[in-house]
Amino acid sequence: MAMSSTSCCSGLLAKRSAAFAPSPIQQLSLLAQRCNAINLAEGFPDFPAPLEVKEAAIAAIQAEFNQYRHVQGVCEKVAEAFENTHGVKVDPKTQVTICCGQSEAMAASVFAVVESGDEVVLLDPAYETYEACVILAGGIPRYVALDPPHWSLDVKKLENAFGPCTKAIIVNSPHNPTGKVFSHYELGAIAALCCKYDCLAITDEVYEHITFEESKHISLASFPGMQQRTIVTSSLSKTFSVTGWRVGWAIAPAVINAAIQNIHVKLTDSAPAPFQEAALVALQSSPSFYVQLQQEYKERRDFVCNMLIQAGFSNFLKPQGSFFVFAQLPDKCPLNDVDYVAELIKEAGVAIVPGCGFFHQKNWTTMPAIQDHPASADKLHMSEQGLDMAAISGSGVYLERFVRVAFCKDMVTLMAADAAIKKHSARLNSPSA
Amino acid sequence: MASASTATDNGVPKPSSSPLPVDASPALQVSKRLEQFKTTIFTQISILALKHKAVNLGQGFPNFDGPDFVKDAAIHAIQGGKNQYARGFGIPELNYAIAQSFKKESGITVNSETEVTVTSGCTEAIAATILGLINPGDEVILFEPFYDSYLATLAMADATVKTVTLRPPDFAVPEMELRTAFSNKTRAILVNTPHNPTGKVFSRKELELIASLCKKHDALAFMDEVYNKLVFTGEHVSMASLDGMYERTVTMNSLGKTFSLTGWKIGWAVAPPHLTWGLRQAHSYLTFSTSAPFQWGAVAALSAPDSFYQELIGGYRTKKDILVEGLKSVGFKVFEPEGTYFVMVDHRAFGYEDDVAFCKHLIEDVGVAAIPPSTFYIDPKNGKDLVRFAFCKDEETLRTAVERLKANLKRPALSS
Numbered sequence: 001m002a003m004s005s006t007s008c009c010s011g012l013l014a015k016r017s018a019a020f021a022p023s024p025i026q027q028l029s030l031l032a033q034r035c036n037a038i039n040l041a042e043g044f045p046d047f048p049a050p051l052e053v054k055e056a057a058i059a060a061i062q063a064e065f066n067q068y069r070h071v072q073g074v075c076e077k078v079a080e081a082f083e084n085t086h087g088v089k090v091d092p093k094t095q096v097t098i099c100c101g102q103s104e105a106m107a108a109s110v111f112a113v114v115e116s117g118d119e120v121v122l123l124d125p126a127y128e129t130y131e132a133c134v135i136l137a138g139g140i141p142r143y144v145a146l147d148p149p150h151w152s153l154d155v156k157k158l159e160n161a162f163g164p165c166t167k168a169i170i171v172n173s174p175h176n177p178t179g180k181v182f183s184h185y186e187l188g189a190i191a192a193l194c195c196k197y198d199c200l201a202i203t204d205e206v207y208e209h210i211t212f213e214e215s216k217h218i219s220l221a222s223f224p225g226m227q228q229r230t231i232v233t234s235s236l237s238k239t240f241s242v243t244g245w246r247v248g249w250a251i252a253p254a255v256i257n258a259a260i261q262n263i264h265v266k267l268t269d270s271a272p273a274p275f276q277e278a279a280l281v282a283l284q285s286s287p288s289f290y291v292q293l294q295q296e297y298k299e300r301r302d303f304v305c306n307m308l309i310q311a312g313f314s315n316f317l318k319p320q321g322s323f324f325v326f327a328q329l330p331d332k333c334p335l336n337d338v339d340y341v342a343e344l345i346k347e348a349g350v351a352i353v354p355g356c357g358f359f360h361q362k363n364w365t366t367m368p369a370i371q372d373h374p375a376s377a378d379k380l381h382m383s384e385q386g387l388d389m390a391a392i393s394g395s396g397v398y399l400e401r402f403v404r405v406a407f408c409k410d411m412v413t414l415m416a417a418d419a420a421i422k423k424h425s426a427r428l429n430s431p432s433a
Numbered sequence: 434m435a436s437a438s439t440a441t442d443n444g445v446p447k448p449s450s451s452p453l454p455v456d457a458s459p460a461l462q463v464s465k466r467l468e469q470f471k472t473t474i475f476t477q478i479s480i481l482a483l484k485h486k487a488v489n490l491g492q493g494f495p496n497f498d499g500p501d502f503v504k505d506a507a508i509h510a511i512q513g514g515k516n517q518y519a520r521g522f523g524i525p526e527l528n529y530a531i532a533q534s535f536k537k538e539s540g541i542t543v544n545s546e547t548e549v550t551v552t553s554g555c556t557e558a559i560a561a562t563i564l565g566l567i568n569p570g571d572e573v574i575l576f577e578p579f580y581d582s583y584l585a586t587l588a589m590a591d592a593t594v595k596t597v598t599l600r601p602p603d604f605a606v607p608e609m610e611l612r613t614a615f616s617n618k619t620r621a622i623l624v625n626t627p628h629n630p631t632g633k634v635f636s637r638k639e640l641e642l643i644a645s646l647c648k649k650h651d652a653l654a655f656m657d658e659v660y661n662k663l664v665f666t667g668e669h670v671s672m673a674s675l676d677g678m679y680e681r682t683v684t685m686n687s688l689g690k691t692f693s694l695t696g697w698k699i700g701w702a703v704a705p706p707h708l709t710w711g712l713r714q715a716h717s718y719l720t721f722s723t724s725a726p727f728q729w730g731a732v733a734a735l736s737a738p739d740s741f742y743q744e745l746i747g748g749y750r751t752k753k754d755i756l757v758e759g760l761k762s763v764g765f766k767v768f769e770p771e772g773t774y775f776v777m778v779d780h781r782a783f784g785y786e787d788d789v790a791f792c793k794h795l796i797e798d799v800g801v802a803a804i805p806p807s808t809f810y811i812d813p814k815n816g817k818d819l820v821r822f823a824f825c826k827d828e829e830t831l832r833t834a835v836e837r838l839k840a841n842l843k844r845p846a847l848s849s
Contacts (some may be wrong), residue, residue, distance in 0.1 A: 044517040054516070057726075058508045064498040067696045100553045100698065103721035111589060116569075132718040136564060138591075244517045244725030246553065246698075265473065266585040267560045268553040272724045273696030 028341055032351035038417045040304075040405050041351040043176065043323065044243040047410045050289070053240050053282045060277035068269060071276035074098050077283035078249050082232070086222040094254040097261045098276060100268045102206050102235035102248035105260075107133050108267060109202050109231045109250050112259035114139040118167035123153070125177055125326070125358030125402075127204070130170045139167065143360050148398060149315050149328065151178045155189045162193055168200040169193075171220055174207035174321025177358050177404040181215035181320040191223035194230075200256075201226065205234040206248075207322040209290050212298050215320035221251070228253050231260070236275075238323070238408075239293065240282045245275040297323055300407040300414060307418045308405065311425055323408040326355060329401045336400040348424035350417045355402030473581055474808045478792065482802035487795075488834040490756075491802040493629065493775065495825040499694035500734075500741070507697075507730030519725040522713050523551030523701070527728045530735040535703050538661065539671035541679055547706045550713050551723045555659045555687035555700035557716065559623075560586045562655050562683050562702060565715030567592050571620035576606075578630050578809030578816055580657070583623055592620070596811050601768050601779065601819070604633040608642060615646045621653040622646075627660040627669060630806050630821040631777050632770020637670045644675045653708070654682045659700075662691045662742055664772040665750055673703070680705050683712065688731045690774075691745065693825075697727040749774055749824070752831055756824040759835030764844050765820075774825040777806065779818050784845040787817035795820075799841040801834045 032041060039046070048054075075096035082090050090096065099105040106129065114120060116138030122130055124145045131141045144161045146153055162169075171190060173182040182190075194201050201220050208217045221230035235248030248271075250260050270276075301319050308316065308327050316327035329340055337354035345351050407414060478491040489496075498504075510516075522528070525545070532545035543549065552558040559582065567573060569591035575583055577596045587594050595614045597607065615622075622643060626635040635643075647654050654672050661669045673682040687700035702712055757776060760767050766779035785791035788805035796802050804821040807813035824831060 042518070046517075048514050049516045054511050057511055061504050061508055065696065066498055066504070066694045067494045067496075068492075069696050100557075100720045100724075101722075104553075104719060107719050116591075129718055129721070132714075136715070136718060138569075242516045244515065244519055244722070246720065246722070246724045262585075263589070266582045266589070267557060267719055268698060269556045269582070270696065270698065272553075272698050272727060275724065 028338070028345065028351070028354065031342060032345050035345050035349060037345045037349050037351035038413060038420060039351050040407070040409060040414075040417055041353045043238075043406050043408060045241040045408045045410075046413055047241065049241040050282070050285075053242065053278055056281035057245075057274050057278035060274035065273050065277050067273065069273035069276065070098065070270060071273070071280065074247075074249070074276050074279045074283065077280060078251065081283060082219070082221075082251060086219045088219070088222050088227055090251055091254070095251055095257045097250045097252075097257055097264055098271050098279075099248045099250060099264050100271050101237065101246040102204060102233050103129065104246075104264065104268060104271075105233040105235070105248045105250040106130065106202070106204060107136075108260045108263045109233060109252070109256075110134055110137050110139070111263050112256060113200055113202075113231070114167055117165065119163065119165040120167060121158070121161045121169035122360070123169075123171065124360055125151075125355065126170075126360065127172060127176050128357060130172075130204075131360065134170075140165075141360070142166070145361070146178070146180070150317055151175070151180045151326075153182070153186045153189065155186075155193075158189070159193055162197045162199070166197055166199045168202055170202045170204065172204040173220075174205075174211060174215075174217060176207070176322055177324050177353070177355065177402075178326040179317060179319025179322050179324050181211055181217060184218055187218055187220050188223060191220060191226050195225040198229075200229050200231065202231045203233060205232060206238050208234055209239045209293055210297050210323055211294065211321040212301060212319065217321065231256060236279055236282055239290075240285075241408075242275075242282075245272065245278070247271050247275045247279050297407070300409070300411065301325070303411070303414050303418070304405055304407040307414070307421065311421050323406055325405045325407065326402055327405065328398070329403065337403050338400070341403060344421075344424070347427075348420045350420050350424075352406075353404040354400075355404055356400050358402075358404070359399045361399055474804060478796070478802055478804060481793070481796050485796050485800065487800045487802040488830060488837060489802045490822045490824070490826065490831075490834055491804045493823050493825065494689070494695040495693045496830060497693060497827050499692045500737075502737075503692055503694065503730050503734040506733030507726045510726040510729035515725050515729055517725065519551075519722050519728055521717050521722045523549060523723065524725065524728045524732075526732045527551055527699075527701075527735075530732050531701050531703065534735050535684070538669075539674040539684070541671075541673060543703055544706075548703060548709055550702045550704075550709055550716060551728060552700045552702060552716055553720050553723050554689065554698040555657060555685050556582055557698075557720060558685040558687070558700045558702040558712075559583065559655070559657060560589075561712045561716040561719055562685065562704075563587060563590050563592070564719070565711035565713070566653065566683070566708060567620055570618075572616065572618040573620060574611075574614045574622040576624065576628075577811060578806050579623075580625060580629055581809060584811075593618075594811075595619075598810070598815055599628075599631060599633065600815075601777070604628070604631040604768070604777075606635070606639040606642065611642065612646065615650050615652070617650060619650050619652045621655055623655045623657070624672065625657040625659075626672075627658075627664060627772030629660065629773055630775050630804070630809060631768065632773050632775050634664055634667050634669060634771040636667065640670050640672050641675060644672065644678050647681060648677055652681070654678065656682060656684045658684060659687050659690045660773040661686065662745060663749055663774060665746065665753065666769075666771040669772065681708075683708055688727075688734055690825075691742075692734045694727075694730070694734075697730065698724060699727050699731045752824040752826070752828060755828060755831045755835065756822060759831075759838060760822065762835075763838045763842050774823055776822050776824065777819050778822065780820045781818050782844050783842065787813075788820055789817075792820060795842070800837045 075092035079090035079092035110133040114137040118139045120134045124143045231252040237243040312330040313327040341354045482489045528545040528549040563586045567590040573592045673679045683704040685702045689695035764782045770776045780791045792805040807816035810816045
C-alpha cells in the first residue's frame with residue numbers, strides 16, 4: 001500500500017541519481033530469467049569456489065570471527081603477492097585498504113582523489129561503474145576510444161584527452177568487455193602521460209590471474225614514476241570464484257591510502273569479517289592453483305571462440321585475458337546488438353550481453369579508427385602488421401554491433417549453450433523457414 | 434582450515450596516518466572535502482585500551498557471538514554454493530523477510546521488490562541514501578551527538594549540515610531549536626532512534642513534531658533504527674508509520690546489533706519506490722551487491738520467533754543494570770538509557786577538564802575504556818562533560834569493569 005504521491009516528491013530525488021537510467025541490460029536480464037536462458041551474460045561462475053577457501057570461511061564463522069574486524073594479515077598477503085608479482089614494494093601497514101569488493105575499493109579511491117571539475121580519462125569500451133563513480137564524485141569523464149577489432153590504444157588520441165584539469169586515468173586490464181590485456185608498450189605510454197601531466201592512475205586488475213599464452217598481466221604501478229601515483233584495485237572475486245563474498249582491496253601511496261581507508265570506513269565500516277579470514281587462506285594458494293585456473297579458463301575460452309566461429313561470428317579479438325569474448329555480429333545479421341541478444345534469448349534460450357552499454361560515444365574525445373574486416377577465418381591470429389586503419393566518418397554504427405559472451409561457466413553449461421545455438425542456427429538456415 | 438589472524442588484530446582497525454599531511458605535489462592531494470576526516474576516535478581508544486590492557490567498554494560491538502541458527506544458515510549457504518553475486522538490491526528471500534519484519538514493526542505493507550534494498554551494513558544504507566538523494570548545497574538536519582559516519586557522508590555529498598543539540602538529563606528534542614533549523618532549503622533530517630550515544634528513544638510526540646516539520650517543509654526523514662529491538666523503556670515508534678510520512682521516509686536497519694553479528698555487514702533500507710530508486714543507484718556504484726551467504730543467514734535470523742527478541746531485551750536489561758548500578762555507585766551522574774546498549778554519564782565529579790582527559794585517565798589509571806563523546810558534536814565543548822559506556826559485553830566483563838571502577842576511580846573530594 002505504498003503511498004503513490006510521487007508528484008510531491010519527484011523533486012526530492014538528487015539530480016545526479018536522476019541522470020542514471022536503467023540499462024537495456026537490466027531489461028534483457030529479466031527476459032533471460034523469464035525464458036530460463038543459459039546464462040553466458042553475467043560475469044560470475046556457475047562452478048564452485050575452491051573447497052579450502054570455503055572451509056576457511058566456515059571455520060571463521062564457527063570460531064566466532066563475526067564482529068567488526070580488520071584482518072591486518074590480508075594487507076600483508078596482498079602486499080607480499082604484489083611485490084612478488086610486480087616487483088613493487090608495498091607497506092601493508094600504510095598502503096593497503098581492505099574493502100567490500102573491488103567495487104567499493106574503486107568507489108572509495110575515486111572519492112578520495114576526484115573533486116568537482118576534475119577530469120578523469122576512461123578507455124572505451126568501459127565497464128559502466130567507473131563513469132558513475134567519477135560523476136558521483138563531481139568529476140568529468142573523458143573517453144578515449146580503443147580501436148577495434150584489437151582494441152588497440154592510439155597514444156596520440158590518448159594524449160589529446162589529457163589536459164590541465166586531468167586528475168586521473170582509470171585503466172582496466174585484463175579488460176572487460178574486450179578480453180584485451182594491455183601490452184607493455186601501451187602501459188608504458190599511459191605511464192609516460194601520467195608522469196608528463198602529473199596525474200594519477202587508478203587501475204582495476206580483478207582479472208589479473210586470468211591471462212592466456214604470452215599475455216602476462218603487468219601492473220601500471222610497476223612502471224617508472226608510477227608507484228607514487230597509482231592506485232591499484234583488485235579482489236578475491238574472479239580469482240577464487242567468490243564474487244558474492246565482497247572482499248577486495250586498494251593499494252596506494254600512503255597519503256592517498258589513508259584517505260581511501262577513511263572513506264571506506266565511512267561507506268561501509270569494514271568488509272565481512274569471516275571472509276577476510278578466508279582471504280588469508282586464499283591468498284596463500286600455491287602457484288599450481290593459478291596455473292590450473294588459467295588452464296581451465298583457456299579451455300573454456302577456446303571452446304567458446306569455436307562456438308562463435310561456427311555460429312557465424314568472425315571478427316573478434318581472441319581473449320588475451322578475463323573471461324569475456326567481445327564479438328562483432330556477423331555482417332549478414334541485420335539486427336543491432338540489443339535485438340540480436342533478445343532474439344537469442346527467446347529463440348535459442350541463451351543469454352549474452354549487448355555491447356552498447358560499454359560504449360560512451362557521446363563522450364569520446366576523438367573518433368576511433370576502425371579496420372576493414374576481411375571475411376577470413378584466421379582473423380583470430382591477425383598480427384599488428386599489415387592492418388589498414390581506415391577512419392570511419394563518425395557514424396559509430398559498430399557501437400551497436402558487438403556482443404559480450406562470458407565463459408566463466410562450467411563446460412557442461414558451455415556445451416549446452418553450443419548445442420542450443422547450433423540448433424537455432426540450423427532452424428534459421430533450414431529451407432522450410 | 435582458517436589460520437588465526439595475527440595477534441595485533443583483536444578487532445582493532447589498522448591505524449591510518451592522522452591527520453593527513455599536506456603533500457607537496459598538488460596532483461597527489463586528496464580531495465579537499467575529506468581532509469578533515471581522520472582516524473576515528475574508536476581506533477584511537479582501542480589502541481590505547483589494548484596497550485593498557487583496559488576492559489573495553491568503548492567499542493560498540495559485542496564480545497559475544499550471534500546465535501547458532503543464524504550462523505548455520507550462512508554456513509549452509511557457503512557449502513551450498515551460494516557464493517556468487519547476489520542480486521544487487523538483495524536476494525528475493527531476504528527482501529521479502531525484511532518486508533515482513535517492517536510490516537510487523539510499522540503496520541505498513543511494502544513491495545519487497547521495489548521498496549527494499551539490502552546494503553553492506555546500515556553504514557552503507559546511510560551512505561547510499563545520502564549520496565543518492567542529497568544534492569550539493571542541500572541542507573540536512575542532524576541531531577547531535579551523532580554517529581560519526583553521518584557527518585563524513587554528508588560532507589561527501591556536499592550537503593550543508595544544521596545541527597540540533599540534545600542535552601542531558603533527558604536529551605529531549607528542543608522544539609524551538611528544531612523549528613529554527615528547518616527552512617525551505619531543508620532536504621532531509623537524519624534521526625537515529627533508539628539513539629547512539631545517548632540511549633534515548635525518541636517519543637511519539639517528538640517524532641510527530643519532526644514529522645509535522647518535514648511535511649511543512651517538504652523534507653525527507655532518514656531513519657537509522659539499528660537499535661530498534663533494544664528498547665527498555667517506552668516503545669520504539671516507526672516514523673514511516675506516522676500519518677503522511679511513509680512517502681518521504683527512508684527506514685534503515687541491520688542484522689548486526691540485533692543478532693550480535695556486526696562483522697557480517699548486512700543492512701537494509703525500506704523506502705517508497707521513488708526514493709528507493711535513488712538510493713539503489715548509489716548503492717550499485719558503492720558496493721554493487723551485498724555478501725550472498727550472509728544474506729541467507731539474515732533470512733534465517735529474521736524468522737526468529739518473538740521469544741528471541743524477548744530474551745535479547747532481557748539479557749541486555751541485566752547487563753544494563755550491572756553497569757548502571759556500578760557507574761552510579763562510584764559517583765557518576767548516570768543518564769539511564771531507554772534503549773540501545775549505550776549509557777551516557779557526567780564525569781565532572783572526578784575533576785578532569787574534559788571528556789578526552791577523563792577517558793585517558795580511565796584507561797591508564799582505572800583500566801576501563803570508554804568513548805569521549807565530544808567527537809560526536811560539531812562543537813566539542815557540548816560533549817566535554819560526558820562519557821559513553823557500552824554494555825554489549827558479557828556479564829563477567831561488565832562486572833570486571835565495575836570492580837576496577839570501584840577499586841581505582843577516585844573522586845577528588847574523597848582523596849583528601
